[in-house]
Amino acid sequence: MGCCRKTSRWEYPGRRSLLTAVIVICGALVTFLGETNAAAIPTSTLEFRHHSNEEIPDILASIHGRCPNITRIYTLRERSVRGLPLYVMEFSTTPGYHKIYRPEFKYIANMHGNEVLGRELLLHVASYLCERYLAGDHDMQKLINLTRIHLLPSMNPDGWQVSTDTGGTDYLIGRTNNNSVDLNRNFPDLDRIMFSNEEVHINHNNHLLEQVERLQEPIQPETKAVMRLIMQVPFVLSANLHGGDLVANYPYDASRSGATTEYTESPDDQTFRHLALAYATNHKNMANPKRRGCGDDGYNFGKQGGITNGAAWYSVQGGMQDFNYLSSNDFEITLELGCDKYPPASALQEEWENNRNALIQYMWQAHIGVKGRVRDAVSGQPLSNTVIHVKNVTAGRNDDILHDVTSVHDGDYWRLLTPGHYVITASRDGYHPLSHRVIVYDRPHEEAQRVDFHLQPLPQLMPSANGDSKSDTEYEEAYEETVRNNIVNNLRKKWLLNAYKHAITSN
Ligand SMILES: [Zn+2]
Numbered sequence: 001m002g003c004c005r006k007t008s009r010w011e012y013p014g015r016r017s018l019l020t021a022v023i024v025i026c027g028a029l030v031t032f033l034g035e036t037n038a039a040a041i042p043t044s045t046l047e048f049r050h051h052s053n054e055e056i057p058d059i060l061a062s063i064h065g066r067c068p069n070i071t072r073i074y075t076l077r078e079r080s081v082r083g084l085p086l087y088v089m090e091f092s093t094t095p096g097y098h099k100i101y102r103p104e105f106k107y108i109a110n111m112h113g114n115e116v117l118g119r120e121l122l123l124h125v126a127s128y129l130c131e132r133y134l135a136g137d138h139d140m141q142k143l144i145n146l147t148r149i150h151l152l153p154s155m156n157p158d159g160w161q162v163s164t165d166t167g168g169t170d171y172l173i174g175r176t177n178n179n180s181v182d183l184n185r186n187f188p189d190l191d192r193i194m195f196s197n198e199e200v201h202i203n204h205n206n207h208l209l210e211q212v213e214r215l216q217e218p219i220q221p222e223t224k225a226v227m228r229l230i231m232q233v234p235f236v237l238s239a240n241l242h243g244g245d246l247v248a249n250y251p252y253d254a255s256r257s258g259a260t261t262e263y264t265e266s267p268d269d270q271t272f273r274h275l276a277l278a279y280a281t282n283h284k285n286m287a288n289p290k291r292r293g294c295g296d297d298g299y300n301f302g303k304q305g306g307i308t309n310g311a312a313w314y315s316v317q318g319g320m321q322d323f324n325y326l327s328s329n330d331f332e333i334t335l336e337l338g339c340d341k342y343p344p345a346s347a348l349q350e351e352w353e354n355n356r357n358a359l360i361q362y363m364w365q366a367h368i369g370v371k372g373r374v375r376d377a378v379s380g381q382p383l384s385n386t387v388i389h390v391k392n393v394t395a396g397r398n399d400d401i402l403h404d405v406t407s408v409h410d411g412d413y414w415r416l417l418t419p420g421h422y423v424i425t426a427s428r429d430g431y432h433p434l435s436h437r438v439i440v441y442d443r444p445h446e447e448a449q450r451v452d453f454h455l456q457p458l459p460q461l462m463p464s465a466n467g468d469s470k471s472d473t474e475y476e477e478a479y480e481e482t483v484r485n486n487i488v489n490n491l492r493k494k495w496l497l498n499a500y501k502h503a504i505t506s507n
């Protein structure tokens with residue numbers, strides 16, 4: 001049955017007055033649309049079929065042509081092993097730029113080459129965002145006005161090709177990249193560093209890359225490309241799209257004890273459960289307790305609300321999800337989008353309908369909790385790299401959340417939190433720490449509430465002339481702390497270079 005395979009390349013609007021979108025629907029119904037009536041634009045003009053690696057840039061270019069003011073296409077610095085570019089489509093009102101107070105969000109799909117649904121879904125998300133924006137959909141316009149969204153439809157185009165060329169039916173063929181490396185085991189294992197820190201009571205609980213001393217295996221180009229993206233863009237929230245089951249999986253993915261299966265809570269367990277539920281409950285089936293499980297391993301995640309702690313399912317080291325959480329300010333979950341890793345083209349439309357609302361509602365979660373800006377109270381200068389620590393004081397609790405975030409470029413920060421009462425403390429070398437008590441409310445589809453900090457500088461610390469031992473000690477401590485922070489910052493930048501060199505020499 002070849003009728004649905006008929007393809008029309010999207011016309012690309014070089015001549016604006018003659019802009020037409022051509023849709024070929026099964027049965028050879030052909031519709032021509034002018035650009036006159038925005039409301040008549042269909043919700044998605046992208047076909048429901050599997051798109052090749054060569055078609056991805058064409059589709060993105062076509063969407064960019066429709067929505068040039070709110071989109072940008074870029075490629076990651078590294079290409080796949082076989083030399084294919086890794087394309088990202090960005091949606092924002094300031095394409096190419098981070099804007100103060102605006103959270104950054106990302107979806108990455110198809111990191112396992114034979115898990116292909118997420119790849120098609122992200123192409124549809126891109127098409128949908130553009131079309132709904134043009135159609136005057138207030139909710140979508142608001143989302144794009146308030147959020148910078150990055151979509152990477154395929155992190156592993158080489159694996160996709162292998163899987164597709166072999167019929168897309170094997171559970172494993174095409175999973176890895178072209179060097180036979182599973183990219184979701186190839187990130188530096190920061191979980192182990194975090195758990196070691198916990199054991200010896202080092203409270204260094206974020207941005208752990210600088211503690212990496214050696215790598216288990218060379219970092220693959222696809223991994224390196226995404227690591228660089230994570231280091232460069234101050235992401236707040238993301239998800240990583242897979243297939244093979246139907247569940248929203250949240251950190252930690254690696255078990256604390258090393259056991260194969262063991263619920264391994266992160267400091268943000270409550271927030272992560274909320275994030276996973278935000279996806280699962282907005283998906284048509286994921287949270288349905290009556291649906292059937294996927295495998296014969298006894299798991300039916302529908303019975304537990306469609307969510308699971310990663311390590312409680314099975315422990316994974318070197319995964320991308322936990323790497324995001326432990327190397328940056330980003331919170332990431334892993335979405336398993338269905339039992340079938342390579343669903344037939346005929347299933348794609350239904351899968352889009354199953355996932356559409358969940359994909360949109362999850363992006364809105366970048367606005368939960370609080371955000372703000374940190375500045376020097378005297379000079380007004382923005383203060384980046386300020387540590388934001390949170391204590392949950394809801395209903396008489398007094399619990400430190402042992403995962404700090406840091407302020408970025410212009411002193412802006414985001415702290416995802418579920419509704420409750422919190423004490424938020426900003427601290428930075430050379431300044432008096434400052435705490436604000438805040439109540440976080442459940443306000444769907446609204447910006448996070450703003451909690452700004454104006455930090456008072458400490459008096460300049462100088463070694464005392466009379467050799468007073470007390471002030472000498474104070475000076476030394478402050479000095480060491482400053483030096484350590486500088487080292488940490490430099491290492492953060494140097495680390496990728498070193499990882500590079502290592503990967504190149506050991507390949
Ligand atoms: Zn996978």
